[in-house]
Amino acid sequence: MARPRPSTGADIALIAVFAALIAVFSLTPIPAAVIGVPITLQTLAVALTGLVLGAWRGFLATLLYVVVGLAGLPVLAGGGAGIGVLAGYTAGYLLSFPLAAALTGAIAGYGLRRSRRFHFLWLAGAAVAGAVLVTTPMGIAGLVLNAGMTLPAATVAALSFVPLDIVKMFVAAGIALAVHKAFPAILETRAAVASQ
Numbered sequence: 001m002a003r004p005r006p007s008t009g010a011d012i013a014l015i016a017v018f019a020a021l022i023a024v025f026s027l028t029p030i031p032a033a034v035i036g037v038p039i040t041l042q043t044l045a046v047a048l049t050g051l052v053l054g055a056w057r058g059f060l061a062t063l064l065y066v067v068v069g070l071a072g073l074p075v076l077a078g079g080g081a082g083i084g085v086l087a088g089y090t091a092g093y094l095l096s097f098p099l100a101a102a103l104t105g106a107i108a109g110y111g112l113r114r115s116r117r118f119h120f121l122w123l124a125g126a127a128v129a130g131a132v133l134v135t136t137p138m139g140i141a142g143l144v145l146n147a148g149m150t151l152p153a154a155t156v157a158a159l160s161f162v163p164l165d166i167v168k169m170f171v172a173a174g175i176a177l178a179v180h181k182a183f184p185a186i187l188e189t190r191a192a193v194a195s196q
Contacts, residue, residue: 004121013049013055014053014057014061014186015053015057015060015064016061016064016139017062018045018048018049018052018053018057018058018061018062019061019062019065019068020044020051021045021048021051022027022046022061022062022075022097023065023068023069023075024040024045025040025042025044025045026040026041026042026045026075026076026077026078027040027075027077027078027079028040028041028078029077029078030156032060038077038078039161039164040077041123041168042077042093042097043093043100043131043135043169044166044168044169044171044172045172046097046100046104046130046135047060047100047101047104047127047130047131047168047169047172047173048172048175048176049061049062049087049101049105049126050062050100050101050102050103050104050105050108050126050127050130051104051105051108051123051126051172051173051176052097052107052176052179052180052186052187053101053105053108053136053186053187054105054106054187055101055102055104055105055109056102056105057105058101058102058104058105059098059099059101059102059105060093060098061101062097062100062101063098065097066094066095066098069082069085069094070082070083070085071088076090076094077090077094087146088146089142089143089146089147090139090142091137091142091145091146092139092140092141092142092145092146093135093139094140094141094142094144095138096135096138096139097135098139099134099138100130100131100134100135103126103128103129103130103133103134103160104126104127104129104130105123105126106126107125107126107129107130108122108123108126108127108176108187109187110122111123111125111126112180112187113151119177119180120173120174120176120177123172123177124169124170124173125131126173127169127170127172127173127176128169130169131162131165131166131168131169132157132162132165135162135165136158136162136165139156139158139161140154140155143158151169176180179192
């Protein structure tokens with residue numbers, strides 16, 4: 001018996017809901033004494049978006065969040081908004097989010113489709129990869145460009161966030177695992193369902 005094909009409407013709804021989730025997770029920052037980059041749950045929400053929605057929808061949800069914030073809605077960290085945030089210390093982090101969600105979603109999708117075991121490890125590894133391979137390097141680039149820091153100083157400052165980010169990635173993986181158990185078809189794309 002063929003499974004029902006996911007609808008474009010459902011995709012759009014999921015993209016919008018996860019963009020809103022990222023916005024909510026970014027509204028209460030904790031100021032960081034090190035470099036003026038606030039600590040938020042944004043990175044957790046970005047990872048969760050990729051882990052639950054997959055590469056393409058995760059990318060679109062985080063891109064929607066970034067575009068809405070740059071367009072002037074106060075949804076960025078601490079209620080920030082507007083194109084001017086691109087001149088701030090957090091610009092590299094902000095611009096990394098769609099790419100991090102895409103990489104996280106691609107790895108998670110691969111692992112969940114190929115493996116019958118170790119789903120939590122696949123999800124956690126995917127989230128950590130997105131944070132460490134995309135968000136941290138782009139955050140460092142933003143600090144070098146916008147804060148006038150040297151590359152070594154920016155690297156040391158950005159790496160101070162990595163331990164907490166890894167904890168957040170494991171939390172995101174745990175939440176995503178629960179979502180995938182409750183809604184096992186959420187990660188499937190229309191192409192995957194149509195080929196069955």
